[in-house]
Amino acid sequence: MTNKLVYFVGNWKMFGDLKSIKVIKSVDKFYKKFSKGNKKNKLVFCVPYTLINFFTRSLKSRHISIGGQNCHHDSNYGPFTGSVNASMLKNSGAKYVILGHSEKRAEGDTNQIIKKKIKSALEKKLKVIFCIGETSRDNKNKKTFLVLKKQIRDSIDKKFDIKKIIIAYEPIWSIGTGKVPKIDELQKTFKFIKKYLKIHYKPKSVPSILYGGSVNEKNISMFSKIYDINGFLIGGSSQSSKKFIDIIRNYYK
Ligand code: PGA
Numbered sequence: 001m002t003n004k005l006v007y008f009v010g011n012w013k014m015f016g017d018l019k020s021i022k023v024i025k026s027v028d029k030f031y032k033k034f035s036k037g038n039k040k041n042k043l044v045f046c047v048p049y050t051l052i053n054f055f056t057r058s059l060k061s062r063h064i065s066i067g068g069q070n071c072h073h074d075s076n077y078g079p080f081t082g083s084v085n086a087s088m089l090k091n092s093g094a095k096y097v098i099l100g101h102s103e104k105r106a107e108g109d110t111n112q113i114i115k116k117k118i119k120s121a122l123e124k125k126l127k128v129i130f131c132i133g134e135t136s137r138d139n140k141n142k143k144t145f146l147v148l149k150k151q152i153r154d155s156i157d158k159k160f161d162i163k164k165i166i167i168a169y170e171p172i173w174s175i176g177t178g179k180v181p182k183i184d185e186l187q188k189t190f191k192f193i194k195k196y197l198k199i200h201y202k203p204k205s206v207p208s209i210l211y212g213g214s215v216n217e218k219n220i221s222m223f224s225k226i227y228d229i230n231g232f233l234i235g236g237s238s239q240s241s242k243k244f245i246d247i248i249r250n251y252y253k
Contacts, residue, residue, distance in 0.1 A: 007166065007210055007231025008248055009044040009129060010238025011069060011098060016051055021058055026241035028061045031248070035063065039252065042231070045238065046098050046129070049084050056093030067096030067129070070104055073116035075123060086117075086124040097121050098233075100131040100155060102172045111154035118155060118165070128165045129233065130155065131212070132193075136173035144171075145192050152196065162201050167209045168233040169193060174213025176235060183222060186211065190228035217246035224251045 012020075024045055031043060046067040047055060056066045072083040089097055099121065100114040109117075114130070121128050132151040134144040148169070156165065169189060174180050181189070194206050211223055212233030223229055237243040 005040045007042045009233045011235045012047045015239050023241045028064050030245045031063045044096050052094050053092040065095040068094045069098045075120040086121040090124045096127045098129045115155040129168050131168045131170050133170040133172050162203045165207050168212045170212035178214050180214050220247045220250045
């Protein structure tokens with residue numbers, strides 16, 4: 001087993017209330033012991049806005065960070081009913097923010113809007129988890145690489161501090177469906193994304209790239225075989241401490 005840094009990021013979507021802190025506390029308790037075996041991980045829970053401040057105050061964990069799931073593209077206050085900006089997220093205790101998730105793209109986020117959101121989040125010193133991914137039609141038509149390249153190029157400006165951006169590859173057809181790509185497809189896709197980032201942005205070190213889409217405690221051992229995967233964005237299975245813990249455990253089995 002390698003000693004590379006591996007992210008386990010939970011995306012709670014529109015789930016959870018104040019009592020749900022117990023899920024994260026159980027993970028924290030487990031990980032305190034588990035990490036003594038020299039594991040190098042970052043654990044993040046991206047939760048609804050309503051829980052961020054309460055969770056960061058009650059958690060005080062060395063191992064777990066809290067993040068948001070979106071932010072408005074304007075970093076100033078403004079007349080945007082229902083919105084929260086990067087500065088408000090930061091102020092509430094978030095360290096990370098998911099941007100470009102396909103569920104937000106479906107509600108109207110374009111590559112250009114996402115680019116403004118990334119800029120604003122980076123300015124406010126949030127780490128960005130930037131989601132990209134193709135539809136099943138793109139996949140069938142062999143357009144995956146084209147789509148991913150455009151999503152990256154149109155949303156990550158060359159001037160951005162790419163060190164602060166984590167990419168999450170989430171095929172849309174895999175989110176919440178139980179379907180996952182085949183190992184060899186994933187290997188090729190991760191190689192492609194890494195190569196593209198290297199060539200286009202010439203970073204000192206290539207950003208971490210996570211896989212997301214129906215990750216669970218059973219299929220995690222298959223993903224652990226792919227060296228280029230630097231971690232996971234986990235939706236459904238991150239709402240249960242047992243499943244989340246089993247995912248981490250089984251990754252290292
Ligand atoms: P899932 O969601 O794990 O439930 O498929 C992943 C995501 O939407 O980030």
